[in-house]
Amino acid sequence: MTIQNSLKGLAVTSLMLIAAISDAASLTASPASLSVAVNQSATISISNARGTVRIENSNPGVASASLSANVVTVTGKSVGTSTIKVKDRRTTLSVPVSVISAVPPVNGNNDGRLLASNCFQCHGTNGSGGFESLGGKNDIAAELSEYLSGDEDPDGIMAAHLKGYTQEQLQAISDYLANP
Amino acid sequence: MNRRNFLNTMAVSGFGLLTLSSTFPVHADDSSTGPIQFPVPTNTGISGHIVVLGGGMAGATVAKYLRLWGGTGVQVTLIEKSAAYTSNIMSNTVLTGQRTLANLAYNYNTLVNHYGVNLVNQEVTKINGGSILLADGTIVDNYDRLVIAPGLEFDLLPGMSSLDEYETLIPHAWKAGPQTTLLRSQLVNMTDGTNVVITIPKAPYRCPPGPYERTCVIADWLKSHKPNSKVIVLDANPDILVEKDNFNHAFTVTHAGVVDYRPGCTITNVDSSNRVLSYDQGLSVGNTIEAGVLNPIPPQRAPKLLADAGLLNSPDGRFASVDVLSYESTAKPGIHIIGDATHTTMPKAGHIGNQQGKTCVDAILRLLQGQQPDQAPVTNSACYTPITATTATWLSAVYQYDPLTKKMVIPTQHNSGGAISATSATTENYQDMLTWFDTVMGDTFA
Secondary structure (H helix, E strand, O other), X not given: OOOOOXXXXXXXXXXXXXXXXXXXXXXXXXXXXXXXEEXXXXXXXXXXXXXXXXXXXXXXXXXXXXXXXXXXXXXXXXXXXXXXXXXXXXXXXXXXXEEEOOOOOOOOOOHHHHHHHHHHHHHOHHHOOOOOOOOOOOOHHHHHHHHHOOOOOOOOHHHHHHOOOOHHHHHHHHHHHHOO | OXXXXXXXXXXXXXXXXXXXOOOOOEEOOOOOOOOEEOXXXXXXXXXXXXXXXXXXXXXXXXXXXXXXXXXXXXXXXXXXXXXXXXXXXXXXXXXXXXXXXXXXXXEOHHHHHOOOXXXXXXXXXXXXXXXXXXXXXXXXXXXXXXXXXXXXXXXXXXXXXXXXXXXXXXXXXXXXXXXXXXXXXXXXXXXXXXXXXXXXXXXXXXXXXXXXXXXXXXXXXXXXXXOOOOEEEEEOOOOOOOOHHHHHHHHHHHOOOOEEEEOOEEEEEEEOOOXXXXXXXXXXXXXXXXXXXXXXXOOEEOOHHHHHOOOOXXXXXXXXXXXXXXXXXXXXXXXXXXXXXXXXXXXXXXXXXXXXXXXXXXXXXXHHOOOOOOOOOEEEEEEEEEOOOOOEEEEEEEEEEEOOOOEEEOOOOOXXXXXXXXXXXXXXXXXXXXXXXXXXXXXXXX
């Protein structure tokens, strides 16, 4: 006999597991709940799935969720809560997600930050202005490629300056500037 | 002498630090297009007290970024005897009347009122390991680390007896201020047909392109104001040190007939009252030259205050050697030295001092938490140079840390390890120069 439990209207901090009739373990998701900062990502690992796994995200404005190979990647978008439902053929699990404010790294060891600060003398603190504001832009890496390839102002100071950095450094700078 | 523990007094009276927990940046009050002021974070978990000596390009950057990156738990005391900083960058355009000195003044209001830096307008008279003595007798000793960004002092040239001669007779104007005003007025009042004589000291000196830049803008000005006068340059270096093609072109083409550039010159005597120089040039010894305006740029070194503290351990004893991962003195631990006073492979320049400051801040914040400094810092120089009243060139350099030599070196993919210059002087570059200047000053003081 199959025992089924409904997941409707349960407290968000609790997980209800469905016991299958067979000896095989049932769907699990770990961790049971998640807290992530805005623009940070975290993962939920899924195991013992029967058949195809699907996910539902109750509040995509708060967090995005994508599934690949039994790993759900959750990325904080704005402060709030969402519930990620993880379903297989028999079971639905609810993983509550809490998205909190982005905080500066406690250790102050953001490598991208010190590297990116090389840009501030010409582009303003945190890339806030100067020749062109960079802070909060997602396409810095693409723009840098145009300078590096010679497509953009090849005789200008920007193309010259970029020669001094490694690709990894420029990527780290681009990543930092997207969210300074 | 009245001694009191400075910081205990301040703790009792309250710092009144401005803490901002808002994540919304606040625009500067004085301009609708002014730089954005970012909030000092309240939750970094980092705490400590850092004292910064010197509020120039390097010191002001350190004070600002210690708060911006360190947060409200990092107390910053900035000790600077001047009420405001006068920018050396762009000060050559005061000589041509394009700017005023007042236009180049940068106050500390934003550092104090927004970032919560504690500013002490006092002169420092002695640096010990763990304490500093101020001119009014106060002892400052309750700090975790000391950052010294003191700039430079100037030597006398042979035949001179007092530094006052630079103040009243033959200004060097290599630290923007009253000497800049004096040199400007000497140029305005000079007799047409007499010459401006500029001397350039042997490297290292503050701002490698600076003397050549000054030669160019004065030559440009002479053409329209003193058409029978020239600029004669006596360079102690064997050749133009930086942007060689651009300056050579400026001297021989753009300002042809107005600039007389003489390399490899050793000054042997200066008569400041009569503005007469004696010098040797290679095998030609005992030359003399009389100037209508004499602008000697003297040899420069870190201040005596640091020498007395045992901090000037460069090979020639004139500058401070530092670990470029943290700018900690290699003579005394716990003391960091940045900017023109240091002995490194990097040029002495405001743009560089700003980046050294940020590197130093990042290292100090890690050290306060028991961590190691970033093992691969990068610094950079991007610098614009006016050639005429309307055209400019630029140069670029990026420095990477070489763990073998422990020095900052320009990587090979950047012009085979050398600086890169603009291909020519343009009006577009001149406009860019104005943007660069406003931005670097904003990043430092606002």
